Every structure is written in structure tokens, then in C-alpha cells.
Amino acid sequence: MGARLVVGCAAVTPSTTPTTASLTDRRPDVGRERLLADRVPPPHFDAESFDTYRTDPRYPSQQAAVDRLRQVAATLTGQGGGRGWFRKKAPVPAVYLDGGFGVGKTHLLASLAKAVGPERSAYGTFVEYTNLVGALGFRPTVDALATRTLVCIDEFELDDPGDTVLMARLLRELTDRGVALAATSNTLPESLGEGRFAADDFLREIQDLSGRFEVLRIDGQDYRQRDTVTDAAGLPDDVVRAAVAGTPDATLDDFGALTRHLATVHPSRYGALLDGVGLVALTGVAPLADQDVALRLVVLVDRLYDRDVPVLLGGAGESVLFSEQMLAGGYRKKYYRALSRLGALADQGRERLPG
Known part of the structure; x- marks a missing residue:
């Protein structure tokens, strides 16, 4: 009985680090x-x-x-x-x-x-x-x-x-x-x-x-006057974690874990994956070697952009995501669109950083 009480106390002890929700914990069931x-x-x-x-x-x-x-x-x-x-x-x-x-x-x-x-x-x-x-x-x-x-x-x-x-x-x-x-x-x-x-x-x-x-x-000119590809460096992972700690509508995920999770969710449900999310934070952003993984990320970026959800990108940042071979291949329009949109959302995310 004593051992059980000790375990119970440990379970309710307040953590000094606020927990943050994770997209990888979500498996939306969309009818x-x-x-x-x-x-x-x-x-x-x-x-x-x-x-x-x-x-x-x-x-x-x-x-x-x-x-x-x-x-x-x-x-x-x-x-x-x-x-x-x-x-x-x-x-x-x-x-x-x-x-x-x-x-x-x-x-x-x-x-x-x-x-x-x-x-x-x-x-x-x-x-x-x-x-x-x-x-x-x-x-x-x-x-x-x-x-x-x-x-x-x-x-x-x-x-x-x-x-x-x-x-x-x-x-x-x-x-x-x-x-x-x-x-x-x-x-x-x-x-x-x-x-x-x-x-x-x-x-x-x-x-x-x-x-x-x-x-x-x-006809006309691009009203956004943005470069198609942004070159902003990624943020330090500890800065990303600290920025979203305790933020009610934020999610925090390791980039590799998220890309693996996306393979288990039908792309038609990526919008529902973001229900109630106001800020997406990713640590360990790194180049993508597999085209299937890259295309799933493109769909997620589109849904983030549709919903105006800012992002914080740790690790290498968005500019390294897609290889030169991908950007020269048959899906290059998708990848350039994703980079442009992700860059805009990352700019919005940086505006929410303290200082």
C-alpha cells in the first residue's frame, strides 16, 4: 500500500516544465x-x-x-x-x-x-x-x-x-x-x-x-513581393521549446517524429489534425531524403497556410528541406509553393518570440 501511495504522489507532483501538446498524439477520425x-x-x-x-x-x-x-x-x-x-x-x-x-x-x-x-x-x-x-x-x-x-x-x-x-x-x-x-x-x-x-x-x-x-x-505583379525561397536559418531547438512552453494552443514536435506520424494519417485529415492549434513548433528540422515524405509535408504546409497557423522551426530551418534534385524535378512547383508558404509562416512565428 505504501508503494502505491508513493507512486500516486509522484503522478500528481507539479512539473517545473509546462507540458505542450503534440501533433503526433493526434489521430483525427474524420467522417x-x-x-x-x-x-x-x-x-x-x-x-x-x-x-x-x-x-x-x-x-x-x-x-x-x-x-x-x-x-x-x-x-x-x-x-x-x-x-x-x-x-x-x-x-x-x-x-x-x-x-x-x-x-x-x-x-x-x-x-x-x-x-x-x-x-x-x-x-x-x-x-x-x-x-x-x-x-x-x-x-x-x-x-x-x-x-x-x-x-x-x-x-x-x-x-x-x-x-x-x-x-x-x-x-x-x-x-x-x-x-x-x-x-x-x-x-x-x-x-x-x-x-x-x-x-x-x-x-x-x-x-x-x-x-x-x-x-x-x-496579368500583374506578385503583390506579396516575396522571394520564392527563404533563406532564414532555423532557431536553436531550446529557443523553440522555451517559446511554446505552457502556450495553450501551441504544439511541439520533433520534426522526424512528425514526418513519420504523417504517414499514418490520411492527407484528407491533415486539416483536422490542426483543429484548435494556434502555433506549431518543430525541433530538429532537417533535409528530407524521401519524396513521399516531402509530398506529405507539402500537404501539411498547405493546411497550415490555409489556417494562418504560424510555425517555429528549430534545427536547420525551411531552406534545406528539399534537395536540389527535388526542386528540379516533376514536383518542383509543389516544393517551391511549400517553401514560400512555410517561410511566410515562419516569419509570423518569429514575431511571437520574446524580444
Whole structure:
């Protein structure tokens, strides 16, 4: 009995080091309804609309795109409940927003989805839709999305032939069932500022759907004026640990342990993995040798960015994550996007450090 009392006392003795939650302790169980309910514009765009998009008078195509998307929204919402009438009387709108990095394509896509309404529209990135198919199956995904008036696909990616074919089939079946479409894609970083756009690649890859899409070219400069890749060094691991100690909405994980944990969670659940998290801290950040691991990290970074969750990166920092071979390979657009977004989130994290 005495031994039991000693153990019990040890269990309740207050620790001198506040404990911090860990992402590796989370295994979110996300059902079909949550997966579909999450198909809305990310919180990053909660306050945005067509009215908050600031057009640059030097690039008239920006105002032209806003005007056309307002027309699309009016068309899709002006029929009351008569979607059947709409199917019979008018072509189903399908628009592709074509432009360089940082010209506001995602802002406009999110504004279109919000103007049509959350009950009528579905919004997600290309990867989120492929993950949705992986979680629900192809036919259930088509049936669920076919109940919407509009499906928006942000960052349509052309680097995986299998996924591109899958998405082209999904979009074809949705348009055949009267669903309007809107999509965006980005140019590769080496093409920024050169006036090269992705429309030709997009239309070629979706083949028989290409004639259904109206291309809205959006010229302009990157409003963020950020370098694509940041070179900020990682923080000392002890600084990262001290910064989040006792912070209620922070998580603290070893980078290697987190990347291993991501392999056990379906990517469609990475958003739920971040529920209630206001700051993510990682120690021991190091280069990634395996491409599968790197691609899972890209998805997590996208979900962090969608939710404006700052990060603190210990170890080597973000600039070493992806090898030169990865940055020159077929998935380079994903990796450059992740570096840009992770750099922005790391800047936000450093602003929260004392002093």
C-alpha cells in the first residue's frame, strides 16, 4: 500500500516544465460529412470578397476578371431553385483563372465560391479533391459534389499524370451533370515575371474538357513581393521549446517524429489534425531524403497556410528541406509553393518570440 501511495504522489507532483501538446498524439477520425463540410474557402479568406480585391489600373485584365466572375456568380444564383432549368437552357459555366504567382487568383476563386454560397459551392485545392476521392471513393465523391452548383479547384496541378487523369474524369462527370467549374493554377517559379502562363498546359492536360473552359487571363505583379525561397536559418531547438512552453494552443514536435506520424494519417485529415492549434513548433528540422515524405509535408504546409497557423522551426530551418534534385524535378512547383508558404509562416512565428 505504501508503494502505491508513493507512486500516486509522484503522478500528481507539479512539473517545473509546462507540458505542450503534440501533433503526433493526434489521430483525427474524420467522417464523410466533415470531409464534405470542409470544402469551403480557407479561413485565410474569411474577410475577403470581390469588393476587397484591389485591382491594379495598370493591368485592365484584373478588373475584367472581377467583372466576369461577378457575372458567373449572378448566373449561378439567379435561377432560384431551378437548377434543372439552368441545365437545359444555358451552357454550364467553366472558367479558368490564368496568371502568375501572387496576382490574386485564389482571392477571386474564394470570392466566387462565397458569392455562390456554401450550400451551393464546394471549394478545395487540387490535392484536397484527390484526397477526397481517396477517402470516399470516386463514385461517392462525384455523387456528393454533383449536389453543388459550383465546384472550385485551386492550384490545379499537372505534375502527376495519374492525378491529372483522375481530376479530368471527375470534372467531366460533374459538368455532364450540370455542375459549374472554376479553377486556377500557378506558373513555375522560374517563369515568374516572364509573362508565361499555365493555360495552354492546363487545357492540353484536360483534353476533351478544354473546349468547355473560358480562360480569364489575369496579368500583374506578385503583390506579396516575396522571394520564392527563404533563406532564414532555423532557431536553436531550446529557443523553440522555451517559446511554446505552457502556450495553450501551441504544439511541439520533433520534426522526424512528425514526418513519420504523417504517414499514418490520411492527407484528407491533415486539416483536422490542426483543429484548435494556434502555433506549431518543430525541433530538429532537417533535409528530407524521401519524396513521399516531402509530398506529405507539402500537404501539411498547405493546411497550415490555409489556417494562418504560424510555425517555429528549430534545427536547420525551411531552406534545406528539399534537395536540389527535388526542386528540379516533376514536383518542383509543389516544393517551391511549400517553401514560400512555410517561410511566410515562419516569419509570423518569429514575431511571437520574446524580444
